[in-house]
Each structure stands twice: as C-alpha cells, then as structure tokens.
Amino acid sequence: MKQGPIKKTIKILLIVLVLRPLVWLLLGVNRFSHLKVPLEGPMIIAPNHNSHLDTLLFYAILPLKVAVRTRVIAAGDYFGNIPIVSWFLFSFCGMVPVYRPQAPKVEEGKKIKTSKSPLESMGEALSEGDVLLLYPEGTRGKPQERSALRKGIVYLACSFPEVPIYPVFVKGLGKALPRDSFILIPLIPVIEIQDPIFAKDKTQRMVLEELENAYSGMERKVAPQDRREK
Amino acid sequence: MSNNIVITSAIILCSALLIAQLIIYVMIKMRPDKDYQELVLRTRSWWWIVVLVETSLYFGKTSFIVLLGLVSFFAMREYLSRVHTRRSDRDTLFLLFLAIPMQFVLIYRGMFIEFLCFVPLYSMSVIVLALLVSGPPRGFIMALGTAQIGLFSTVYSLGHFAYLGLSDDPNSNQIIAGNILLPIFLTQINDVFQYMCGKAFGKHKIMPQISPKKTIEGFSGGLILTSSLAAVIAPYVTSLTHLQGFVAGLTLASLGFLGDVLMSAIKRDLDIKDFSQLVPGHGGILDRIDSLIIAVPIYFHLVRAFSNGWLS
Known part of the structure; x- marks a missing residue:
C-alpha cells in the first residue's frame, strides 16, 4: 500500500485521537499496542468475526506502526455500496474488496479493480509488506458463535508459506453489537492471541486444521466465565 | 471551610503516597530480585484515585457528580460484560446504561424523593416491562435479579454517595467534602x-x-x-x-x-x-x-x- 507522509500522519492522528479514546470509552480496552505481533509486515491477522466493531477494535489495539499498514479484507458487494463508509474503508483502511458470488449482483461500474481476483490483490499487498486483517469465517455469523472457516485464508497462506498468520479470538463483541442490531451496548471484550502459524511444508488441509485447533483452543481458554450462557 | 478540608486532606494523602513511593523505591533497591510490579501499579493507581477525587471535590458539585456518573458507567460496563445475559435482554442492558444519567440529573437538581425512588421503583418498573416485552419467561427471574444487583451496586450506591456531598441549599455549588x-x-x-x-x-x-x-x-x-x-x-x-x-x-x-x-x-x-x-x-x-x-x-x-x- 503506497501512502505519503501526510496520509500516514492523518491516519495516526485519527487512531490516537479518535479511535483509541472511543474504543477505550465504549469497549473498555485500555491496553493498546499489547497484541504481540512483529512491527514489520507482511503478516495476516486472522480474528473471528462477530460484529462490525471487530475492525474498529483491531485498528485501535494493533501497534501504530502495524495499524497504518493494515488492510482490511471486506465484502465489496456490501461495504462498497454504503457511500461514506466505502470511501473511508477504501482510502483509510486500504480495503481489499471481495465480491461474493452468492451476494446480489453489483453494477459493473461500481466495482473497483475488477480485473484482479481478491486473492491476487491480497497477494500483492503481502508482497509489498502490508498487514492483512482477514476474517477467516468470512462473515459475522450468529452472535457469539464461531462459524466454519472458509478456504480463502488457506489458499492465501499456501501461496505465501513464509508469511505468519496470527489467529486472534475476540469474545463479547457479538453481545455489544450483533449483526441484527443498531444499538451499541458498551461491553468489554476478552481478547486472546496465539503464536503465529506458518504454512511452510504443510498441506492446505493441515493449515486449516491448525487454524481450527487454534480457535477452539482459545475459545476454551476464555470459556470458564461463559459456562451457563447456552 | 469545605475547601479547607479538601486541601488539607489532599496534602495528607499525597504525603502518605510519597512516603509509600519512597518505601517501595528502597524495597526495590534492597531486593532487586523480588517482583514488586503489582505494588508499583497499585500505588500508581492510588495516585490517580487521589488526584481525581480531590480535584473533582475542589471544583464542586458539577465536577463531582460528573466524576461519580462516569465511575457508575465504568462499573456498570464491567458488570454487564461479566454477567450472563440472554440475547433478548439487550434492550434492557441499554436501559440500565440510560439509568445512570437520569439518576445523576435527579441528584444534580436535588430532587430528594425522586432520587431515592429512582432505582427501586421507577427503574425497576421500566425494566420489568422491558423484560416482559422482549424476552421469553424462561430465565426472567435471573435476568431481573441480574439487572437489580447491577443497578444497586453501581447507580444506587454511587448515587447515594453523590447525594451525601450535597449541601442543603440546592443552588450552592459547594460539596461537603x-x-x-x-x-x-x-x-x-x-x-x-x-x-x-x-x-x-x-x-x-x-x-x-x-x-x-x-x-x-x-x-x-x-x-x-x-x-x-x-x-x-x-x-x-x-x-x-x-x-x-x-x-x-x-x-x-x-x-x-x-x-x-x-x-x-x-x-x-x-x-x-x-x-x-x-x-x-x-x-x-x-x-x-x-x-x-x-x-x-x-x-x-x-x-x-x-x-x-x-x-x-
């Protein structure tokens, strides 16, 4: 992602002066930059996805140096159609749009960079040393539940075997702002991060299994306090 | 008179914290192998608490009520993040947060009876109604009890704390520190x-x-x-x-x-x-x-x- 010093400064100011105070007030996260990730890309941050707040949260808690280079992978057919949000995502979050086949068709004129497949643009971003914020479940799914992983992350990982994937588990945002609600309830999430996974010398199936295990392991770790929620 | 107490107590508490800080410093120098991280953090947090409480008391009623309102909000937020709630209780959670500004406005205006009844009577009836409308009866008692303890331990108790500092004259900005x-x-x-x-x-x-x-x-x-x-x-x-x-x-x-x-x-x-x-x-x-x-x-x-x- 090419960006000049001015854009970088604006991004940093936005994160420090707006996003972090907001996340601190509404989500009670007060230890920023504590996710143990290297300060240099390329890498893939792979959190579970329950809420729109996930993306905001990650831009706030990643180290600043990483956050300015982070590009979020999001559904182009959904976010590309919301006027201001789409402009913001493309220009500040360096969004890599994915146009899903099952989603309603988007007019050709509205699509951006249709010549490349999403995997190609993600690969390009990784070779430039960018950080990808990729939700392997693809969609927010049912509140507070994990859905099955999609294959996209595995294809990407196997074409870039040296790039670390950091599985992150966030619990609680599905309660704060689930998919069918517009009212945000200020609640504190629990955040877990695991050691990176590399696809080197592994088959696609092995990578998928390793990711799956990582998520269920982290889910068990934060589970004790949720034993009666079912 | 009241501000004298604020200043005197601030001086006493700050000197006590300074002494504690010195003792910790000496302890770390004497036994560098032991882990004092927790103690250091605790003392630092005490500094924050003393500074926030004393400044808000010094500036009077408005700042003190705002501080206690914020503390109520943070307390409610961490309480609701931890307790078990049903999906259908989300509207109720929102109402619980809404109770905080309402309670503290009643206190600010010095409306004594309304302030006393706000949590046990007004809030409870609204929450009962919200739970009846939004959720299934299974788990109703749990949800109601959870809401009630939450209101009691944040809005009700801190509300009383704020009212404790008000003087008899509702127009005065003084706090009885x-x-x-x-x-x-x-x-x-x-x-x-x-x-x-x-x-x-x-x-x-x-x-x-x-x-x-x-x-x-x-x-x-x-x-x-x-x-x-x-x-x-x-x-x-x-x-x-x-x-x-x-x-x-x-x-x-x-x-x-x-x-x-x-x-x-x-x-x-x-x-x-x-x-x-x-x-x-x-x-x-x-x-x-x-x-x-x-x-x-x-x-x-x-x-x-x-x-x-x-x-x-």
Missing part, C-alpha cells in the same frame, strides 16, 4: 486493618466458601480499630460528635465487609478473579469500590438521623 472523604477513608483503612489483624491473629475463617483468607479475628480487629479511629477523627472532618463518629465507624466497617463479600460472591459465582483491568493493580472499578456499595447508602441514612439529633 468531609461527608465524602470520611466513608472512603474509613472503608479503605478498614480493609487494611482487617488484613493486618487477620495476618497477626487470624485463626477462624468467617466465610470459608467465599473468601478463604478472611477471618473472624481480622473482621473484629478491623471493626474495633476503624470505629475507634472514626470516633477520634469524625468531629474534625464532619459535623458528627465522637459518639456519632464511633457508630458511623462501626457501620462502615461492618457493612464495608458485607459489600466486600457480596462482590466476592458474585465473582465466585462467575468464576472470575477481577471484574476488569481498568484500575491497574486493583482490577476493576467494582473490585475497588466493593466495600462502599452497601456501606454508603446506610451511612447516608445514618448521617440524616444524626443531623436530626440522634445520639447528639
């Missing part, structure tokens, strides 16, 4: 006394299932020391007499203990150690204010009885 500082000081020092007496003479466990470290000896020692201390200092910071101060100390010490074990019981039930990490070294807001939760509303009634002439 002594009424605020005395219960904080006594409940906190009671924790220390309980801990020290428990360490020295502790034998018989008082609540083995909830707090295995608390002992009958620690509790009684805290009770005696705190009420004696209260009897000595109360006349200097409030309008209470020595006897009234003694009764106030007795009340704050015993009910401080009750609030403490109430929060411990909730945490045991939820299988958590702290409510959050908002106050580094201490845990969450509720972990810090636990001993005020029951003690302050009762102390509020006690002070009113005293000012009406009881035991004077």
Whole structure:
C-alpha cells in the first residue's frame, strides 16, 4: 500500500485521537499496542468475526506502526455500496474488496479493480509488506458463535508459506453489537492471541486444521466465565 | 471551610503516597530480585484515585457528580460484560446504561424523593416491562435479579454517595467534602486493618466458601480499630460528635465487609478473579469500590438521623 507522509500522519492522528479514546470509552480496552505481533509486515491477522466493531477494535489495539499498514479484507458487494463508509474503508483502511458470488449482483461500474481476483490483490499487498486483517469465517455469523472457516485464508497462506498468520479470538463483541442490531451496548471484550502459524511444508488441509485447533483452543481458554450462557 | 478540608486532606494523602513511593523505591533497591510490579501499579493507581477525587471535590458539585456518573458507567460496563445475559435482554442492558444519567440529573437538581425512588421503583418498573416485552419467561427471574444487583451496586450506591456531598441549599455549588472523604477513608483503612489483624491473629475463617483468607479475628480487629479511629477523627472532618463518629465507624466497617463479600460472591459465582483491568493493580472499578456499595447508602441514612439529633 503506497501512502505519503501526510496520509500516514492523518491516519495516526485519527487512531490516537479518535479511535483509541472511543474504543477505550465504549469497549473498555485500555491496553493498546499489547497484541504481540512483529512491527514489520507482511503478516495476516486472522480474528473471528462477530460484529462490525471487530475492525474498529483491531485498528485501535494493533501497534501504530502495524495499524497504518493494515488492510482490511471486506465484502465489496456490501461495504462498497454504503457511500461514506466505502470511501473511508477504501482510502483509510486500504480495503481489499471481495465480491461474493452468492451476494446480489453489483453494477459493473461500481466495482473497483475488477480485473484482479481478491486473492491476487491480497497477494500483492503481502508482497509489498502490508498487514492483512482477514476474517477467516468470512462473515459475522450468529452472535457469539464461531462459524466454519472458509478456504480463502488457506489458499492465501499456501501461496505465501513464509508469511505468519496470527489467529486472534475476540469474545463479547457479538453481545455489544450483533449483526441484527443498531444499538451499541458498551461491553468489554476478552481478547486472546496465539503464536503465529506458518504454512511452510504443510498441506492446505493441515493449515486449516491448525487454524481450527487454534480457535477452539482459545475459545476454551476464555470459556470458564461463559459456562451457563447456552 | 469545605475547601479547607479538601486541601488539607489532599496534602495528607499525597504525603502518605510519597512516603509509600519512597518505601517501595528502597524495597526495590534492597531486593532487586523480588517482583514488586503489582505494588508499583497499585500505588500508581492510588495516585490517580487521589488526584481525581480531590480535584473533582475542589471544583464542586458539577465536577463531582460528573466524576461519580462516569465511575457508575465504568462499573456498570464491567458488570454487564461479566454477567450472563440472554440475547433478548439487550434492550434492557441499554436501559440500565440510560439509568445512570437520569439518576445523576435527579441528584444534580436535588430532587430528594425522586432520587431515592429512582432505582427501586421507577427503574425497576421500566425494566420489568422491558423484560416482559422482549424476552421469553424462561430465565426472567435471573435476568431481573441480574439487572437489580447491577443497578444497586453501581447507580444506587454511587448515587447515594453523590447525594451525601450535597449541601442543603440546592443552588450552592459547594460539596461537603468531609461527608465524602470520611466513608472512603474509613472503608479503605478498614480493609487494611482487617488484613493486618487477620495476618497477626487470624485463626477462624468467617466465610470459608467465599473468601478463604478472611477471618473472624481480622473482621473484629478491623471493626474495633476503624470505629475507634472514626470516633477520634469524625468531629474534625464532619459535623458528627465522637459518639456519632464511633457508630458511623462501626457501620462502615461492618457493612464495608458485607459489600466486600457480596462482590466476592458474585465473582465466585462467575468464576472470575477481577471484574476488569481498568484500575491497574486493583482490577476493576467494582473490585475497588466493593466495600462502599452497601456501606454508603446506610451511612447516608445514618448521617440524616444524626443531623436530626440522634445520639447528639
């Protein structure tokens, strides 16, 4: 992602002066930059996805140096159609749009960079040393539940075997702002991060299994306090 | 008069913290191999608490009520993040947050009866209605109880705390600082006394299932020391007499203990150690204010009885 010093400064100011105070007030996260990730890309941050707040949260808690280079992978057919949000995502979050086949068709004129497949643009971003914020479940799914992983992350990982994937588990945002609600309830999430996974010398199936295990392991770790929620 | 108390207490507390800081510094120099991280964090958080409380008291009613409103918000936020709620209870959670500004506006305006009834009567009826409309009957009692304890331990108790500082003249911006500082000081020092007496003479466990470290000896020692201390200092910071101060100390010490074990019981039930990490070294807001939760509303009634002439 090419960006000049001015854009970088604006991004940093936005994160420090707006996003972090907001996340601190509404989500009670007060230890920023504590996710143990290297300060240099390329890498893939792979959190579970329950809420729109996930993306905001990650831009706030990643180290600043990483956050300015982070590009979020999001559904182009959904976010590309919301006027201001789409402009913001493309220009500040360096969004890599994915146009899903099952989603309603988007007019050709509205699509951006249709010549490349999403995997190609993600690969390009990784070779430039960018950080990808990729939700392997693809969609927010049912509140507070994990859905099955999609294959996209595995294809990407196997074409870039040296790039670390950091599985992150966030619990609680599905309660704060689930998919069918517009009212945000200020609640504190629990955040877990695991050691990176590399696809080197592994088959696609092995990578998928390793990711799956990582998520269920982290889910068990934060589970004790949720034993009666079912 | 009131601002004199604020400034004097600020000087005393800051010097006490400076001494603590010095002791920690010496301890780290003497035994660099031991881990003092927790102690350092705790002291730093105490600095924050002292500075925030004293400044808001100094600037008067508005800043103090805003501070307590924010503390209520943080306490409610960490409480609701930890307890179990059903999906259908989301509207109720929103209403619980809405109760905070409403309660503190009533306090700001000095509307005494409305302020007293707000949590037990008005809020409860609205929440009952919200739960009936939005959720299935299965789990209704749990949801209602969860909401009620949440309101009680945040909005209700801190609301009483704010009202405690208001003077009789509703237009005055003055805060009666002594009424605020005395219960904080006594409940906190009671924790220390309980801990020290428990360490020295502790034998018989008082609540083995909830707090295995608390002992009958620690509790009684805290009770005696705190009420004696209260009897000595109360006349200097409030309008209470020595006897009234003694009764106030007795009340704050015993009910401080009750609030403490109430929060411990909730945490045991939820299988958590702290409510959050908002106050580094201490845990969450509720972990810090636990001993005020029951003690302050009762102390509020006690002070009113005293000012009406009881035991004077």
